[in-house]
Amino acid sequence: MRLLRKRGFSNIRAFASSRSAGTTVEGIEVEEAGAGALVAGDLDLCFFSIGTELSAELVPQAVAASALCIDKSSAFRLDNGVPLVVPEVNGARASANEGIVANPNCCTIPLAIALAPLREAAGLRRVRVATYQSASGAGADAMERLRSELPEEHDLRMDWALEGDEFDEESKIRAETRKILELPELPVSATCVRVPVLIGHAEAVWVETEESLSAATAESILDEAPGVRIEPFPTPGQAVQTEDVLVGRVRQDPTVENGLVLFVVCDNLVKGAALNAVQIAELLLGARALV
Amino acid sequence: MRLLRKRGFSNIRAFASSRSAGTTVEGIEVEEAGAGALVAGDLDLCFFSIGTELSAELVPQAVAASALCIDKSSAFRLDNGVPLVVPEVNGARASANEGIVANPNCCTIPLAIALAPLREAAGLRRVRVATYQSASGAGADAMERLRSELPEEHDLRMDWALEGDEFDEESKIRAETRKILELPELPVSATCVRVPVLIGHAEAVWVETEESLSAATAESILDEAPGVRIEPFPTPGQAVQTEDVLVGRVRQDPTVENGLVLFVVCDNLVKGAALNAVQIAELLLGARALV
Numbered sequence: 001m002r003l004l005r006k007r008g009f010s011n012i013r014a015f016a017s018s019r020s021a022g023t024t025v026e027g028i029e030v031e032e033a034g035a036g037a038l039v040a041g042d043l044d045l046c047f048f049s050i051g052t053e054l055s056a057e058l059v060p061q062a063v064a065a066s067a068l069c070i071d072k073s074s075a076f077r078l079d080n081g082v083p084l085v086v087p088e089v090n091g092a093r094a095s096a097n098e099g100i101v102a103n104p105n106c107c108t109i110p111l112a113i114a115l116a117p118l119r120e121a122a123g124l125r126r127v128r129v130a131t132y133q134s135a136s137g138a139g140a141d142a143m144e145r146l147r148s149e150l151p152e153e154h155d156l157r158m159d160w161a162l163e164g165d166e167f168d169e170e171s172k173i174r175a176e177t178r179k180i181l182e183l184p185e186l187p188v189s190a191t192c193v194r195v196p197v198l199i200g201h202a203e204a205v206w207v208e209t210e211e212s213l214s215a216a217t218a219e220s221i222l223d224e225a226p227g228v229r230i231e232p233f234p235t236p237g238q239a240v241q242t243e244d245v246l247v248g249r250v251r252q253d254p255t256v257e258n259g260l261v262l263f264v265v266c267d268n269l270v271k272g273a274a275l276n277a278v279q280i281a282e283l284l285l286g287a288r289a290l291v
Numbered sequence: 292m293r294l295l296r297k298r299g300f301s302n303i304r305a306f307a308s309s310r311s312a313g314t315t316v317e318g319i320e321v322e323e324a325g326a327g328a329l330v331a332g333d334l335d336l337c338f339f340s341i342g343t344e345l346s347a348e349l350v351p352q353a354v355a356a357s358a359l360c361i362d363k364s365s366a367f368r369l370d371n372g373v374p375l376v377v378p379e380v381n382g383a384r385a386s387a388n389e390g391i392v393a394n395p396n397c398c399t400i401p402l403a404i405a406l407a408p409l410r411e412a413a414g415l416r417r418v419r420v421a422t423y424q425s426a427s428g429a430g431a432d433a434m435e436r437l438r439s440e441l442p443e444e445h446d447l448r449m450d451w452a453l454e455g456d457e458f459d460e461e462s463k464i465r466a467e468t469r470k471i472l473e474l475p476e477l478p479v480s481a482t483c484v485r486v487p488v489l490i491g492h493a494e495a496v497w498v499e500t501e502e503s504l505s506a507a508t509a510e511s512i513l514d515e516a517p518g519v520r521i522e523p524f525p526t527p528g529q530a531v532q533t534e535d536v537l538v539g540r541v542r543q544d545p546t547v548e549n550g551l552v553l554f555v556v557c558d559n560l561v562k563g564a565a566l567n568a569v570q571i572a573e574l575l576l577g578a579r580a581l582v
Contacts, residue, residue, distance in 0.1 A: 255478030
């Protein structure tokens with residue numbers, strides 16, 4: 001809501017479950033969501049941030065009522081006909097939608113932003129990523145739990161659902177990165193771990209490129225890339241409230257030819273979520289204005 | 292000191308700087324260390340846990356006074372004639388010493404314990420590791436800082452010294468793993484990160500083996516390996532005060548032939564430090580008794 005206001009959106013309405021209806025968010029009274037509200041609604045553009053099950057139910061109703069929907073859940077991300085968009089990477093794909101544009105996973109967005117310029121420069125052969133994800137990625141309750149824990153209780157957590165031998169979070173990173181980069185066979189292996197940090201996701205990334213690329217060249221390519229800021233030792237604390245993805249520790253992977261290692265950090269609540277969705281909206285509205 | 296008592300060592304003396312001399316640790320009055328004390332000393336076996344510079348100065352003096360020295364610093368780890376020992380992996384090397392046996396880095400110990408059985412089964416081609424290291428690895432002050440921080444201040448840290456484009460911690464992991472496993476060319480790439488956890492180091496590990504090894508076979512080999520306990524989702528919290536290295540999330544690396552992914556955790560103060568040193572002492576005393 002704050003980002004929308006800040007970036008000039010007006011005539012904003014807020015919908016939530018009956019539990020929150022009647023409360024106020026950013027000065028706007030929350031209305032009860034539900035089929036009626038969305039169908040009845042004079043809604044040009046809807047942002048959904050309500051979880052996969054509810055998105056699967058409500059988004060199609062809003063689409064049927066001619067609203068353009070930007071959905072933050074994983075309900076539609078891999079569907080054909082639903083662009084999965086990181087504006088800096090594949091913004092041109094956003095307009096080819098059938099009413100829904102999906103916002104990627106909070107780890108996929110910074111990863112795609114860091115990988116796209118390397119793909120342009122040297123091609124991508126394979127990617128391995130270990131995540132350091134913050135509590136805010138698991139929601140307000142997880143943040144509250146971290147705040148109320150004693151330091152002795154701080155621990156790493158692995159709080160995702162298993163799909164075979166990996167977490168759904170890990171398979172999302174692979175599938176979504178492939179779709180965004182339009183590299184449907186790109187080999188990606190992710191290990192996802194939550195750390196006792198409130199805000200900011202970090203990723204240790206090993207990339208193998210098709211062609212040789214020195215660490216210095218890779219860093220200067222990333223430095224020029226949209227949405228990237230080079231920092232020597234980026235941390236979540238540095239990323240909080242920052243719109244850019246911070247990339248640092250760019251170095252050669254000594255174990256393999258054409259290998260690079262990087263450390264990627266972003267504010268999972270800003271570029272990892274809300275900002276990316278608002279940027280998608282700006283793209284879509286720009287395209288509409290041109291029609 | 293507690294481990295020594297628990298495991299039957301007696302006639303224990305404690306030495307420290309003049310700052311601590313006169314205080315009591317585990318019921319033993321601390322004496323002032325320094326050349327005189329060590330040279331004068333009737334000391335059969337000395338454990339040094341005093342940092343690299345002081346070890347470089349004092350350990351040779353104790354050796355000259357015929358004490359057998361087990362050193363926890365990095366001062367001698369890579370020296371020829373100094374065995375670098377993880378008892379479960381290369382305990383047989385401990386006796387071939389010239390007065391000093393070195394205790395490896397707290398991340399190298401669990402990594403070597405997890406890699407050694409895989410080397411036996413299928414050979415090692417390359418290793419990549421992202422660490423999640425606890426505050427206790429940086430000492431009591433870092434633990435105190437974490438305890439006194441607000442949750443909002445918790446951040447990832449990278450508090451090691453740079454050597455070229457990597458941290459000394461990262462080059463130690465490579466060099467020490469090569470020495471312990473006796474694979475002097477083993478390609479190893481490490482990214483080291485400190486997390487806001489008080490005790491317990493974790494590592495996300497990608498291993499490529501020379502020969503094919505299924506994840507199920509790898510897990511059952513690790514399950515039989517000395518010093519390893521298989522846990523589905525090992526965390527530092529589970530590892531605290533545990534003597535074993537916890538290994539879990541053993542799965543195929545889908546990006547490469549003969550690739551495995553694992554998650555390795557240990558109590559960096561127990562198996563990552565004190566316990567490993569005491570086990571080395573037990574090996575050495577056993578070997579002496581046999582002479």
